[in-house]
Every structure is written in structure tokens, then in C-alpha cells.
Amino acid sequence: MRRLVSRFILLAMAMMVARADAAPELRAFWADTWHAAMRTPAEVDAMLQAARTARANALFVEVRKRGDAYYISHYEPTAGDVASGFDPLAYLIQRAHNETPRIEVHAWLVMLPVWNSTTPPSNPAHPFNRFPQWLTLNDSGANFDGNNYSFDPGNPEAADFMYRVALDVLRHYDVDGVHFDYIRFAGDRWGYNPVSVSRFNAAYGRTGQPAYNDSVWSQWRRDQVTQLVRRIYASAVALKPWCKVTAATITWGNGPTSESAWFSTSAYSAVFQDWRAWTEEGILDIAIPMCYYNHANSTYRTYFNNWITWAKNHRYNRSVAIGLGAYMNTLSNTLAQIDLVRTPTAQGGYSDGVVFYSYAAPNVDGSGNIQWYNPTAYTTFGNYFGQWEPVPALPWKTSPTTGIVMGVALRGSDLQPLDRATVTLFRSGFSRSMRADGNGAFAFIDVPPGTYTLRVSASGLPVVNRTVAVSAGSVWRETVLAGTLGGVPLPIDDLIQQSDGLVVILPDVRVVAGNDRLGGSIYVEDGQTPTAIRVNTNPAVPWIEGDRVAVLGTLSTQGNERVIVPAAIRLVGVEAPSTHSLQLQVVWQQWLSGSVPVQVDVLRRDGALVKRYTFTPDDTGIVTWPRDGAIAPGWYDVRVKSSHWLSARLRDVFLPTTGAAEISLVNGDVDGDNEVTLYDFGLLVQAFGTMPGDALWNPNADLDGDGEVTLFDFGILVSSFGLSGE
Incomplete structure (x- = not known):
């Protein structure tokens, strides 16, 4: 009985403190994947139900935990606890976006930690196993910080890899944002990857190993983290300007109460995460400081108040939301913290909302025990908020x-x-x-x-x-x-006319088919014409469709194909997957009715089948199919077959491309064997005089599509008699 009374009082409190001036506000949960969240469709459905009960409008879901993926990644293996054949992120987006109210989905990426155990991952494709040379070290040479092995952003290859991982999600999923976690060092004695140290020494004319507390070395490490954030942010805006780039940022200890105090915080001086500068420069859309403090402790209440005041006063031209440690607080104390977050500072600073850590652990009881997946917590938050509200608009994105x-x-x-x-x-x-x-x-x-x-x-x-x-x-x-170019810069159309042995340079071309599909080669286009050329390359980190690269290499001929054997290839940008398509106008000869399904075969010149599609053209006979990445760029034949028409072939079509072609199909193949013979004549005789519903009706004998088999159909067959398809 006492428990029921306590719950009633708690719910009443929640309703009393709910804002009367309801307005757009970020109300979100972090959903980690160390606990049940998105391993199966049922887990996703339960998470969304809880979020909607809590009147939440966003979820920050952990899709990269430690070098694994809760989505289909081009670079990292799928997490081992995901149900076979299941794409958690795709399913979550579909359910979150298509049901009411709409829930934003932010892809939470643990950026630099790549493994958390002294026993290596069993999967040889795991990045920890593939790229040990990218790990950060401490000043004693150790590579395990007690919790994680992490990549070092001062190693350009490691930074480039994490750049690609972050944008892979954005390029291939309809997420509302990408969210960085652990985009920092473990402490001030970390960051000694040999490549980073070598670069530092080259930059400042030094030798040996810098001291961990060397101010220049500290700034170097700070810069490596900031440069990675900046590069991802700019590319994210280029790809999807409406998507949000956010980060869970470090607080730790007491919050700064003066401008100079910032430089003594752990964020700035120990882990080299200068998130105040990120908001000032504008390379984050939303900073979400993790203000995880037990509100029952008066000292921690002071820390909490100082941090949220600092954050609200240092949003600059971007947004701030406060991360709450719900997992360590009772429900009443979490509600008290929300009230404080909602209160403007004396300088007029404010927060755009709250993010609860976490969905799995929304509160503790009075004894400090975590209440896992507590439905009362979700209901309490929902009652506190009162009604669902959309996330705030970000004017630098909307206007x-x-x-x-x-x-x-x-x-x-x-x-x-x-x-x-x-x-x-x-x-x-x-x-x-x-x-x-x-x-x-x-x-x-x-x-x-x-x-x-x-x-x-x-x-x-x-x-x-x-x-x-x-x-x-x-x-x-x-x-x-x-400086001087190492090769001759030519458009691809001109380049393929040149002699073997010419060293050529392509400064900025698009990968239209990558290593992920082709293995040891890629195809690139320069955008001036649809002509593509093969580049033989098989790097440890694959090139994928939409990568922009610079290529330097020697022109060669392999078989009947022009090829570049590269001396160097560099990533210069990324783009979204192509939406280019081939438009094919199908003409069904001697046909009075509407559109008919067609089978489209893409063939090599030797006749080998590359890919088979089945389409239903529109009423005008037009077939459009997207560049799906399944076909390497090159010259092909396209064969089309439809019902009682003979197949026809378009020869020497360059695919994939944007273009249009017409193909005409000859009528009369009643039995579908791709030739017009006496067998077709016999079937026509058998169906003569019938209409739909008759016992002997054969729709393939109705060659003109008028709904009956008549002498007109015999006339069509006679005109095609003896012909066969391509």
C-alpha cells in the first residue's frame, strides 16, 4: 500500500511541474546496445512504445558499439547479437518515421574506442584485428587504457577511416542525425601513436617523444580531435543539410564558473575535447554535455547547476541540450533536474531540451537500485511533459x-x-x-x-x-x-583514346562501382560524359560508390578494356549513392491494351548473364531502373522479353548511365519459347473464338489484347511466322 501511495504522489508531482507553455523541445533517450534495444524487431517495437509513452521525440541509438555495426556497414562487421538477416537501423527508421508521432533517429557512434577486452574479437574482419597500427598508445607504450583499445585521430589513416564510418551511415540511411560519443582521448597521457608523434615532430622541428604535459603537444592532440569533427560536419552538411551533427560531451567534476575556468576542465585539458570551441566554430549542431550527477548529493547538485549554466551560456550560434543521468537518480530527482534545465540563466542562456541516459535504465529506486526498463518511469516522464512536442527547428539549417x-x-x-x-x-x-x-x-x-x-x-x-x-x-x-602534376590531366573520354604507358592524373572523379562489389578494381567517372574507366586497386579500406577520389597512374589495356594501374589514389570527398537511371521505351508491336511486365537481361558481350530484372513499365511503355551498384560500368547488351513477344536485344549499351533508348518487340510467341512456329499456331487454333472466362481461354493467344481470340490474332501470327528472338 505504501508503494502505491508513493507512486501516486510521484505522478501528481510530475503533473504539477509540467510546463504550461508547451513548446518545441528535444526530449530524447540514449539507447545503448549493451542492453536490449534493437537486436530484434520486437526490441525495436518495445523501445518505440516506451519512447512514445514518455512523450519523447528522438532516440539516440548506439549503432556502433566497439567496431561493430547495428546496420549494414561497408567497413565493419555486423554486431554478433543481431538477429540473422535483420537490419536494426533500417527497421527502426521505418517504424519511427512512419508511425505517429514521428520519432527522430540519431545514429550514435562510439567513435574512437574499437574494442574493450584483452581478448581480441573472434571476427578477423573486425577493425581491431585489421588495423592494430592505428591504436593510440600512452606515454609508456601501452595500448589498453583499462576500458578500451582506441584508434588515434592523430594517425591520418585512422581518422580517415572514422570519417568514412560516420558518413557511411549518413549516406545510406534516412537518419535524422549522426551522434558522436568518445570522440576524445582517454586521458592526457594518451595520443602517442607513432605516426602522430612523427607528424608532430616534423611540424615543430623536434625529435623524440613529447612530454604528456607539454602544452604544444596537448594542443596538437586537441587539434586532431577537432579536425575530425570539422571534416565530418562539413561533409554531412554537403550530403544532407537537414541532418544534425551532435555529440555527447564530457563534463566530469565541477562545472566552470568563469571563462578562464574552462581551460582547467577535464574536457579541455585531460581528454582534449574542446567542445566549447566546436559550438563556437559551428561544427556541431547540438552539444549534449553528459551532466550525470546524483541529485541527492548537495555537492553534485552544485556541479550539475554549474555545468548546465555554462552550457546554456555557451551555445553561440548552435544548440545545447542537457544529458541527464537518469540511471543514477530517482524519478523525482530527475524531474527536479529537468526543471533546472528548463530555467533560463541570468544571462538569458537556455537549453533546447534533455536527453535521458538511458532507455534501459530510466531511474533508480529509493535504495539506489536501477529499475531496468521501468514502465512507470516512461509514464512519469510522459505525464510530466504533458503532450508530445516536435523537436526545435535549427534556423541555421532551415533558413x-x-x-x-x-x-x-x-x-x-x-x-x-x-x-x-x-x-x-x-x-x-x-x-x-x-x-x-x-x-x-x-x-x-x-x-x-x-x-x-x-x-x-x-x-x-x-x-x-x-x-x-x-x-x-x-x-x-x-x-x-x-605543384607540378605527376601525370597528364585528361577527360576520361579523351584518356581512353591514348596509348598504353601514358601516366595520367584524374584530380577529382566519382567512384561508380567500388571494391565492395568488384574486389580488386573500381570504376570511376569524371561527370563530363557517362564514360567510366577501370582502376585496379584493392585497398584495406574499400572504395565504395559515391566516393570522390584523385587517381594517379599508368594507362593500360587488359583484354579489351582500358585500365589505370594506379601509383596513388586519395579520397577527396564523398557523395550520396547515385540515383542515375537508364530509361527504356518498350514498344509492344500490334498491341491494343496497356502495359505488360517485361524481363530485362543485362548481358556481357559474350552473352553471359550479368543481372536479370523484371519490371512493369508505365502506361507509355517506359521502364526506368536505378543504378543499383550491381553492374560494373562498361559496355553491355540489353535483352528484353515480354509474354507473347519475341525477345529483342539492344547492343553496345553503356551501363550504368543516364540515357534513353527504344526497343520494339515482335508479337506472336504464344508458347513463350522465343520463336513463332506451328506450335504457336496450334495454340491459337485451340483458343480461337474464346474470351476471358471461357474454358479454353488462353491470354497469350490474344495477341492484340482486345479480349478475344479472332482472325486478327491469326494475322499477327502469320506476319511473324518463322521468326525467333535475339
Whole structure:
């Protein structure tokens, strides 16, 4: 009885403190995948039901836990606890977006930790097993921090890999955002990957190993993390400007109460996560500081208040929401923390909402015991909020007034990244400069509209100036090759006419078929024509469709195909999967009715079947099929067969491409054997005079589609007698 009374009081409190001025507000849960959340459809359904009960409008779901994937990844293995054949993220998005109320889905990525046990993962494809050279080390040479093995963002290959992993989700799933976790070092003694140390020494003319508390070395590590965030943010805006880039950021200890106090926080000085600078620069849409403090403790209440005040006052031109440690608080204390989050600061700072950690552990009882998947907690939150509200609009996304300039700087002779090249964007009254990262990448955020000069300066190379035009909401991407080019730059159409042995360079081309489908080669297009050329390459991290690459190599002929054997290939950007298509106009000869299903075979020139499709054209006979990545670019024959028409073949079609072609089908193949013979004549005789519903009705004998078998159908058959399909 006492428990029932307590629950009644708690629910009454929740209803009393609910805001009267309901307005858009982020109300979300973090849903980790160490616990039940999205291993099966039933788990996803239960999570969504709980979220809707709580009047939540977003879920931050852990889709990369430790180098594994709760989605179909091009780079990492599927998590071992996912039901066979199940795509958790795809199912979640479908159910979250298509049912009412709509729930936003943010892909939560644990960024740098890649494994959490001293026993290696059993899957040889796991990145921990494949790339041990990317692990961060501490100043004593150890690579396990007691909790995790982590990749080091100061190693350009590791940073490039994490860039691709983050954007892989964005490119292939209709997520509402990508969410970073553990995008930091484990502590101030970490970051000693040999490649990062070597780069640091080269940059500052040093030798040996820097001390862990060396201020220049600390800033170097801080920069490596920030550069990764910046690169992902700019590319995310280019890919899907409406998607949100967010991060769960470190608090730890007492919150800063002055501007200078920020530089003593663990976030800034120990793990090198300068998230205050990220919001100021605009490379995060929403910072979500993890203010996990037990509200029953007066000291921690002070820490909590100081952190949320700091966060609300340092949102700059971006958004802040507060992460609440619901897993360590009673329901009444979590509600008290929400009240504090909703209260503006003395300076007018505010939060756009709350994110609960976690869906699995929404509260503790009075004795501090976690109440796993507690339905009372979800109901209490729902009663507190009162009614569902949408997430707040982000004006820099819905009504942008600035643009982005981004790109990659490479040495023209060998496509080596211009690590730490000085990149300056300027015009009269405006100038910004930055250092390119270890992959040569750079990005300027929130650039006012106008025409600018982009200048790249690197030691020993001539200065390169480019003119760029920025408009509101635009992303200008520039690939800069500095110095003498190592090959002849030619359009692909011209290149394939050249002699073998010519060294060529393609500064910025799109991968239209990748290693994930073709193994040891890719195909690239330059966008000037639909012609593609094969590039022989089989890297440890595959190239996939939509990658933008620079290629340097030697032209060759293998079989009847022109090929580039590369000396170097570099990632210069990413794009979404192609929506290009081939449009085929099918003409059914001597046919009065509507559209008929067709079988479309894509054949190699030797007749081998590559891919078979079945389509129902529209009423005009037009078939359109998307570039699905199943066909490597090249020249093919296309064969079309439909019901009682003979097959026809289009020869020498370049696929995949955007284009149009017409194919005409000859009528009269009643038995479907692809020739018109006496057997077809016999079937026509058998069905003569029948209509639909008659015992002997044969729809394939109704050659003209008028609903009866008559002399007109015999006339069609006679005109085609003796013919066979292609």
C-alpha cells in the first residue's frame, strides 16, 4: 500500500511541474546496445512504445558499439547479437518515421574506442584485428587504457577511416542525425601513436617523444580531435543539410564558473575535447554535455547547476541540450533536474531540451537500485511533459544565411596530402586561416555569401589560389593539387583514346562501382560524359560508390578494356549513392491494351548473364531502373522479353548511365519459347473464338489484347511466322 501511495504522489508531482507553455523541445533517450534495444524487431517495437509513452521525440541509438555495426556497414562487421538477416537501423527508421508521432533517429557512434577486452574479437574482419597500427598508445607504450583499445585521430589513416564510418551511415540511411560519443582521448597521457608523434615532430622541428604535459603537444592532440569533427560536419552538411551533427560531451567534476575556468576542465585539458570551441566554430549542431550527477548529493547538485549554466551560456550560434543521468537518480530527482534545465540563466542562456541516459535504465529506486526498463518511469516522464512536442527547428539549417567552403589539398606530383598546409579564405574585410589535417582536408564553416580567394600554401610548393563563390546554404568543395602534376590531366573520354604507358592524373572523379562489389578494381567517372574507366586497386579500406577520389597512374589495356594501374589514389570527398537511371521505351508491336511486365537481361558481350530484372513499365511503355551498384560500368547488351513477344536485344549499351533508348518487340510467341512456329499456331487454333472466362481461354493467344481470340490474332501470327528472338 505504501508503494502505491508513493507512486501516486510521484505522478501528481510530475503533473504539477509540467510546463504550461508547451513548446518545441528535444526530449530524447540514449539507447545503448549493451542492453536490449534493437537486436530484434520486437526490441525495436518495445523501445518505440516506451519512447512514445514518455512523450519523447528522438532516440539516440548506439549503432556502433566497439567496431561493430547495428546496420549494414561497408567497413565493419555486423554486431554478433543481431538477429540473422535483420537490419536494426533500417527497421527502426521505418517504424519511427512512419508511425505517429514521428520519432527522430540519431545514429550514435562510439567513435574512437574499437574494442574493450584483452581478448581480441573472434571476427578477423573486425577493425581491431585489421588495423592494430592505428591504436593510440600512452606515454609508456601501452595500448589498453583499462576500458578500451582506441584508434588515434592523430594517425591520418585512422581518422580517415572514422570519417568514412560516420558518413557511411549518413549516406545510406534516412537518419535524422549522426551522434558522436568518445570522440576524445582517454586521458592526457594518451595520443602517442607513432605516426602522430612523427607528424608532430616534423611540424615543430623536434625529435623524440613529447612530454604528456607539454602544452604544444596537448594542443596538437586537441587539434586532431577537432579536425575530425570539422571534416565530418562539413561533409554531412554537403550530403544532407537537414541532418544534425551532435555529440555527447564530457563534463566530469565541477562545472566552470568563469571563462578562464574552462581551460582547467577535464574536457579541455585531460581528454582534449574542446567542445566549447566546436559550438563556437559551428561544427556541431547540438552539444549534449553528459551532466550525470546524483541529485541527492548537495555537492553534485552544485556541479550539475554549474555545468548546465555554462552550457546554456555557451551555445553561440548552435544548440545545447542537457544529458541527464537518469540511471543514477530517482524519478523525482530527475524531474527536479529537468526543471533546472528548463530555467533560463541570468544571462538569458537556455537549453533546447534533455536527453535521458538511458532507455534501459530510466531511474533508480529509493535504495539506489536501477529499475531496468521501468514502465512507470516512461509514464512519469510522459505525464510530466504533458503532450508530445516536435523537436526545435535549427534556423541555421532551415533558413541558412551562410555557406561552407571545404576541400582537400594534395601534392600534384604524387597525391600526398599537404599535412598542415596553410589554407586561407579571404576577400576585402574578411580573412580566415587554418591548417589542413593529416589527410589534407580543410573546411570553413558559416562563411557569409560572396566571392572569395582560397589560398593554399605549403613548404616547397608554389602557392595555389582558387576563386570560390559562396551562397546561403551552399557547400563549395575544392580539390587543390599543388605543384607540378605527376601525370597528364585528361577527360576520361579523351584518356581512353591514348596509348598504353601514358601516366595520367584524374584530380577529382566519382567512384561508380567500388571494391565492395568488384574486389580488386573500381570504376570511376569524371561527370563530363557517362564514360567510366577501370582502376585496379584493392585497398584495406574499400572504395565504395559515391566516393570522390584523385587517381594517379599508368594507362593500360587488359583484354579489351582500358585500365589505370594506379601509383596513388586519395579520397577527396564523398557523395550520396547515385540515383542515375537508364530509361527504356518498350514498344509492344500490334498491341491494343496497356502495359505488360517485361524481363530485362543485362548481358556481357559474350552473352553471359550479368543481372536479370523484371519490371512493369508505365502506361507509355517506359521502364526506368536505378543504378543499383550491381553492374560494373562498361559496355553491355540489353535483352528484353515480354509474354507473347519475341525477345529483342539492344547492343553496345553503356551501363550504368543516364540515357534513353527504344526497343520494339515482335508479337506472336504464344508458347513463350522465343520463336513463332506451328506450335504457336496450334495454340491459337485451340483458343480461337474464346474470351476471358471461357474454358479454353488462353491470354497469350490474344495477341492484340482486345479480349478475344479472332482472325486478327491469326494475322499477327502469320506476319511473324518463322521468326525467333535475339
